[in-house]
Amino acid sequence: MAPRKKLKGLVAATITPMTPDGKINLPVIRQYVDYLVNEQNVKNVFVNGTTGEGLSLSIQERKQLAEEWMCQGKDKLDHVIIHVGALNLPECQELARHAAAMGVDGIAVIAPFFFKPTNKDELVAFLQKVASEAPEVPFYYYHIPPLTGVKIRVEELLDGIKAQIPTFQGVKFSDTDLLDLAQCIHKNETGEFEFLYGVDEQLLGALALGASGAVGSTYNYLGRQTNLMLQAFAKPDFALAQQYQFLTGEFLNFVIKLGFGVAQTKALMTSVSGIPMGPPRLPLVDASRQK
Numbered sequence: 460m461a462p463r464k465k466l467k468g469l470v471a472a473t474i475t476p477m478t479p480d481g482k483i484n485l486p487v488i489r490q491y492v493d494y495l496v497n498e499q500n501v502k503n504v505f506v507n508g509t510t511g512e513g514l515s516l517s518i519q520e521r522k523q524l525a526e527e528w529m530c531q532g533k534d535k536l537d538h539v540i541i542h543v544g545a546l547n548l549p550e551c552q553e554l555a556r557h558a559a560a561m562g563v564d565g566i567a568v569i570a571p572f573f574f575k576p577t578n579k580d581e582l583v584a585f586l587q588k589v590a591s592e593a594p595e596v597p598f599y600y601y602h603i604p605p606l607t608g609v610k611i612r613v614e615e616l617l618d619g620i621k622a623q624i625p626t627f628q629g630v631k632f633s634d635t636d637l638l639d640l641a642q643c644i645h646k647n648e649t650g651e652f653e654f655l656y657g658v659d660e661q662l663l664g665a666l667a668l669g670a671s672g673a674v675g676s677t678y679n680y681l682g683r684q685t686n687l688m689l690q691a692f693a694k695p696d697f698a699l700a701q702q703y704q705f706l707t708g709e710f711l712n713f714v715i716k717l718g719f720g721v722a723q724t725k726a727l728m729t730s731v732s733g734i735p736m737g738p739p740r741l742p743l744v745d746a747s748r749q750k
């Protein structure tokens with residue numbers, strides 16, 4: 460595998476723009492890229508994940524989105540990571556091959572969550588079959604137990620992972636179990652793996668433990684502010700970093716009480732950025748129509 464550029468800064472978990480009648484709205488992605496780069500100072504994206512409703516899209520739609528992000532992000536974005544996870548292996552493999560052919564900067568895979576892996580070996584076997592379809596592409600395991608119900612500890616998964624998945628690059632860690640995260644980072648003495656944290660309201664805690672970066676939905680519209688938190692943390696000015704984390708926390712605490720998810724993220728991003736993100740796809744319902 461060729462030496463790769465280092466992933467620096469925040470990664471926005473992209474929203475999938477849709478038209479009012481539920482089709483993918485590809486033409487707005489150009490404007491979306493410019494908004495992230497120029498208004499939020501965010502130059503990395505994670506496409507077709509949770510926020511992007513990846514598991515609610517057809518394979519064809521996922522490919523089109525990946526292609527559009529690669530095309531519009533050329534010379535503007537630093538890293539385009541494509542989530543290629545699905546409930547069945549052939550679709551994951553097809554998406555992995557497609558992403559590899561486009562020269563993406565990374566692929567990520569969620570644990571399958573209908574028939575679930577029950578232990579580390581089953582999970583690694585599944586991930587390995589996907590990763591091997593893209594042998595030149597850095598591979599991330601996307602750990603999000605609140606949604607998948609797959610609670611296999613990442614710390615366990617890391618043991619011997621490189622031997623089975625030579626492209627293994629790290630983990631997108633979307634869980635509040637900071638003990639597991641800490642154990643992973645502690646094991647990663649040589650720093651060969653990246654741990655990208657995915658619970659935005661707790662990012663500062665993860666940074667203190669040594670997380671290498673962050674992927675999240677709020678960086679679409681709070682990227683500039685969160686970048687200030689990263690700068691304060693790096694300085695180090697912890698008191699200032701805390702103030703930024705408290706601000707994000709106050710906002711999320713308020714909206715979580717009202718019911719916060721992908722539908723609300725779409726509505727929020729539309730009003731903050733002016734880019735029409737449209738409604739979510741069923742079973743999610745438009746935030747403005749919720750009773």
Ligand SMILES: CC(=O)N[C@@H]([C@@H](O)[C@H](O)[C@H](O)CO)[C@@H](O)CC(=O)C(=O)O
Binds near residue numbers: 473507508660675
């Ligand atoms: C469950 C969920 O959607 N988590 C978000 C967070 O960014 C989340 O929206 C944020 O922390 C607010 O709770 C991300 O981890 C998801 C994500 O990165 C993705 O869209 O793939």
